[in-house]
Amino acid sequence: AQSVTQPDIHITVSEGASLELRCNYSYGATPYLFWYVQSPGQGLQLLLKYFSGDTLVQGIKGFEAEFKRSQSSFNLRKPSVHWSDAAEYFCAVGAGGSYIPTFGRGTSLIVHP
């Protein structure tokens, strides 16, 4: 069975600073990987996904993530954070053919002006 760890419960950055949110997974084969964002009082929205091909994935809102098989990681990055990026971020991992992803516990991003 797959599992996913988001080591950071909270991350605080200043507006305009760069961001990296960590995600580590456990799965025997090549996984499906997702990052979702949840704004306060809202449902989750997909930022980006990886399932094959280029290991650097571009998403919406200026986010990108890189799949590193050797490190079992799929870290989310953004070069310059905006105040509107303050939200909860979830990493999820799925096995091919299962359609039941496993979610991490989430990382809360706080953005200081």
Add this chain to the structure above:
Amino acid sequence: NAGVTQTPKFRILKIGQSMTLQCAQDMNHNYMYWYRQDPGMGLKLIYYSVGAGITDKGEVPNGYNVSRSTTEDFPLRLELAAPSQTSVYFCASSYSDLGGYEQYFGPGTRLTVT
């Protein structure tokens, strides 16, 4: 498209009461899911469905029931509500193709059991 819709947005139940959380999607997705979200705990899968007439238990199914009579609708039933069911409930849907199965989430139902 409305996407995934959920009703109600908020509800307060007394212990022992029952209710149904409604979920509908208009994207013709075959997969649908119910999650609960508790602070700091991420999302826990309650039930899921791979198509009309087919449902299966997730990680935390006790105290809940589901049915899926149509592709569009996937209601979640709470019988004999307990304080431990106080949570935010999300419904989601996804499609199956070779490009990866991203999920589309509804806005959630915030339920309080007192």
